Amino acid sequence: MVDDLYQEIILDHTKHPRNCHAMADATRSAEGYNPLCGDKLKLFIKIEGDMVKDASFVGSGCAISTASASLMTESLKGKTREEAFKLLEKFHDLLTTDTPVSKDLGKLVVFCGVRDYPARVKCATLAWHTLKTALDGTPETVTTE
C-alpha cells in the first residue's frame, strides 16, 4: 500500500541515518528549513580542491527527509562540485517529472515513489535545496517555500 513510498532502504536510513553528526572541519555548511512541517537540518560539507571529500548532517524531520539527507550525504562523497549539481538536477527530475529514471542516481532511485505523493516532495528535496545553498556558498537559511 504505502510500501512504494516507504521502501526498505528508506526505512533503514530513517531508523539508522548515516553521516548524522556535525563536522568540525567542514569547509561549507548550510541550514535548511521546511516551514510547513517544521523539518530542520544543517548540512556540512568538506571540499578539497573541487571534490566533496565528506558530507554530514544533523537535524530533525520525517522519515522521507531524514532518509533523503542520509542517502544524499552518502552519494556525495567523491563527487566533484559539478557532478554534485548534476546529481541534484537528476534527483529533482526523479521526484517531479515522468522522465525515465536515470541510472546515475544509484540508490537514490528508491525515492521514485515520492512522485505519487506530491505533498511529500518537499520533504525529499529539503536536503538537496540545502546542498545547493552550501555549494553556492550563500550564507542564509534556505527554506522549501
Next chain:
Amino acid sequence: MSTVRSEIAAGFDVQKVREDFPVLKQTIHGMPLVYLDSAATAQKPFAVIDAIRKFHEVDCANIHRGVHELSQRSTAAYEETRSKARRFLNARFKNELIFVRGTTEGINLVASSWGRHNVKAGDEIMISAMEHHSNIVPWQMLCEEQGARLRVIPMNDRGELILEECEKLLNPRTRMVAVTHVSNALGTINPVRQIIEMAHQAGALALIDGAQAAPHMKVDVQALDADFYAFSGHKVVGPTGIGILYGKTKLLNAMPPYQGGGDMIKTVTFEKSTYADLPYKFEAGTPNIAGGIGLGASFDYVNHLGLDQIAAYEHELLLYGTEALSQIPGLRIIGTAREKAAVLSFVIEGIHPHDIGTVLDRQGIAVRTGHHCAQPVMDWFHVPATTRASLAFYNSTAEIDALAAGLKKVKEIFS
C-alpha cells in the same frame, strides 16, 4: 451533568446525520473516507450546497442596489443570514454583525480599525500562549506599528491558561485582551467569560476568536459580555470565504471604516465622503453573497440538530477517542485540558507526524499534521509538529476505531 450529557448524546443518530453529507460517501485509495479534519474545515450538508446552488440558479443578482426582483430576493436572503447570525450568537442588534471573509479578517478588522485609533506607544495588547497565528500576527503588526507591547498569558502542561498569571499581566496600559475560545491545536475550552471580566475590570476590551467554538457549542455574546467575537462560516458546515465579526454597537460606531469602496458610503464627492451606518460601514464592495446565503443555511442546519445535542455527542466522541488513543503504546496526547472540545492532537515516539499522516491517508483517514498554525504551542510542548484528529458531529465511534487501527499499521511500518 455528565449523565444528562450522555443521555442527550445517546439520542443522537449519527448514521442519519451522515446521510446529509455527500462527501462522506466516498472511498479514498480504496478505503471508506474517514474525515477527521473538521477543525481545518467542516464538511457541507446538502442543505448548504442546495442553498448556494439555488442562489446561482434562481436568485443571482447583486445586493443592496437593484430595484429589480432578483436583487431584492438576493438582498433579502443575504440580510436574513445577518438576522440568523444575530440569533446564533444572541447579539442584541442585527447591526452588530459584520460580514467578513472569516475569523482572520474579523480579527484584522478590529486590530486595524479599532487598534490604530486606540492603541498608543507604551500600551499593551494581551493574547494567550495557545493562539492561532491569526490571533497573534495582526496584534503583533499593530504593536510594531504603534510602539505597543504584546503580552502573553501562559499555559500549564495540560494546555490550560493560567488565570493567576493573566491577572498579574493585566494593568492600566492593557487595551485589549484577545484570546481564543477553543484552541485549534489542543482542544482546550478557555474560561472566556472569566477572562473577559478580568479584562473589563482592568479597563481593557476583549476579543474572542470563536473559530473553533462556534461549530461546537452555544455561544452567547451578551452572557459572555464579549466586545468582539469572530468566527468562520466554513467551520460551521458553511462555505469558505464568509464569516462573522460581532462587535458592540458603541465600539463599532466609534471605529473608522476598515476598507473604502462601494456600499460603505452615504455620499461621495471628490472633497469628502461620508460613511454608511452600521453594519455597512465595514462592508465595502460586493460581498460573498452566495457564501452569505450558504452560511444562513448552515445556521439552520446546526440549529436543527441542536448545539447542545452536538456538544453532548461530540463530548462522548472525545471520551471514546481519548480512551482509544491512550491504548496505543508510545502515543502521547498533546492537550489534556479538563474542559476540552473534540480535538485529539498527539505525537508518537520516534515517528514523525507527516509519516503518520501519509500512512493514514492511504487507509482513507484524513488527519491534519504539522504545527496547525500555532507554532508557539508546538514550541511550548517541545514538539516540531503533531498529528491532529479533530472530530465533528458526523463522525462515528467506528471511525475512531479505524483511526486506532490505522495507527497500529503506522507503528508496524516504522517499528
